[in-house]
Amino acid sequence: MGSLDRYRDRIINGPIYRTLLWLGLPAVSxxxxxxxxxxxxxxxLSRYSPIDVAIPRQIWPSFMMFQALAMAIGAANQALISQYIGAKMYVNAIRTIKQYFTLSFILGAIMSITYYLLRPLIFLFISSPPQEIVNGVLNYSAIISIDLFTSYFVLCFSIIIQSAGDTRRPAIVNAISATINIILDPFLILGIYLFPRLGVIGAAIATVLARIVGAIILYIIMHRKFPFIEIGITTEIDREWLMTTFRIGIPILLQNIFNSLAFQIQLRLINSFGVATSVAWSIGFTVIDIANSVLWGLSQATAIMVGQNLGANNIDRSKKIARYSQILIGSIIAIGSCFAYIIRHNIITLFIDPSDPEVNSIYSETENFLKYALFTIPFFGIFFVGSSVGRGSGHVLIPTIIDIIRLWIVRIALGYILSQYLGSTGIWIAFALSNMFSGISATIWIQRGKWAKPIIKRSS
Incomplete structure (x- = not known):
């Protein structure tokens, strides 16, 4: 257990900012x-066909819906595992890990098959992509259903290793997986050398192959780094663990399902303005991703530190971690947003030639979206810190409610109303306002501090 003790001591006692960066920077990379x-x-994809750029973003909301169970049970078990480790209850942590893996395997298989069978209905009745890309969406999603199953394993292994305090190895593995994807893309999309020219199907195959490699490497790391944790299917499922997992996970499950539906309905609204707006949404989000590059890694560090410190009964330190995380992440994302705004034209022209009259409307629409969206991304970063505090503490209800309101009330309902008067600009304005609302609300919740209490039962 020496490796667990070393990681725990640094998380419980180390300088907060330095520890946040130590845990988070690998994932940021x-x-x-x-x-x-x-x-x-x-x-x-833009070199294959300019409008095919929109296809992967059309898939993402429905994929997120079927991945919702993985996110829910992952968040619950991250809170449990990290708090057990913080309390030095290692036997409980190992038992939790075995049950968590078993549940992930079963649910991953069920969700993958279900997604493959239901995807035509999802795209026909919910998101309704433009006719020009319907076939590509259906073909891409068929292959991505395999990726859904693999993603349950990747998330499970990553959370187990991260909860122990090792964020570097999952980060390196994800980097390897992404690099494989990058290398395979031109060969499979454009048919370079002896490879067939597959377009969006090639992009999907590259994603699946890269994810499978990542899952295998993570399993090997688990086996070698923590040999005392025997990963495998177990029939010994503790009822109390199951109830705790779903008690913590159900709000997150509902949050992710509502989020997915919201994104699909929002996508339907965007799609109703034509394929140019759909492509603009996809390109615009690629630019926003640059500003968000620090968000996911550092917020994961926040969840781990909050969880382990609550497990060690360091209540005041847990509150400081939450506040310091807001300051750090909000500031860095603000800088990232400014940088993304400065280079936005360069990035847009990677995919769109503004001198080409056939795609000039896409360029203008993308520019319009980014003008409203980029400077509100720091608010979303602050909200995401709130969600991470909820995951680390196990108190996820309030962040879930905030998330539902920001999407359903502000982004969709207000976006629909504004779009009737302002066209697609109304959608972009509502997007920006939803980020501002969520960031302000999360700050108020964190400052009140009612989340700062552990959920685990200590041994008597």
Whole structure:
């Protein structure tokens, strides 16, 4: 257990800012690689067909819906595992890990098959992509259903290793996976050398192959780094663990399902303005991803530090971690947003030639979206810190409510109303306002501090 003790001591006692960066920077590096992959994916698809750039973003909301269970049970078990480790209850942590892996395997298989079967209905009745890309969406999503199953393993292994305090190895593995994806894209999309020219199907195959490699490497790391944790299917599922997992996970499950539906309905609204607006949404989000590059890694560090410190009964330190995380992440994302705004034209022209009259409307629409969206991204970063505090503490209800309001009331309902008067600009304005609302609300919740209490039961 020596490796667990070393990681725990640094998280419980180390300087807060330095520890946040120590835990978070590896994942930030991965996010930068992932952004590079997203840009490369969109770039090669734009060389195949400009409108095919929109296809992967059409899939993402429905994929997120079927991945919702993985996110929910992952958040619950991250809180449990990290708090057990913080309390030095290692036997409980190992038992939790075995049950968590078993549940991930079962749910991953069920969700993958269900997504494959239901995807035509999802795209026909919910997001309704423009006719020009319907076939590409259906073909891409069929292959991505395999990726859904693999993603349950990747998330499970990553959370187990991260909860122990090792964020570097999952980060490196994700970077390797993304790099494989980047390398495979031009060969499979454009048919370079002896490879067939597959377009969006090639992009999907590259994603699946890269994810499978990542899952295998993570399993090997688990086996070698923590040999005392025997990963495998277990029939010993503790009822109390199951109830705790779903008690913590259900709000997150509902949050992710509502988020997915919201994004699909929002996508339907965007799609109703034509394929140019759909492509602009996809390119615009690629630019926003640059500003968000620090968000995912550092917020993951926040969840781990909050969880382990609550497990060690360091209540005041947990509150400081939450406040310091807001300051750090909000500031860095503000800088990233400014940088993305400065280079936005350069990035847009990677995918769109503004001198080409056939795609000039896409360029203008993308520029319009970014004008409203970029400077509100720091508010979203602050909100995401709130969600991470909720995951680390196990108190996720309030962040879930905030998230539902920002999407359903502000982004969709207000976006629909504004779009009737302002066209697609109304959608972009509502997007910006939803970020501002969520950031302000999360700050108020964190400052009140009612979340700062552990959820685990201590041994008597």
């Amino acid at each position: 991965v996010q930068l690689v992932n952004i590079s992959y997203n840009i490369a994916d969109a770039y090669w």
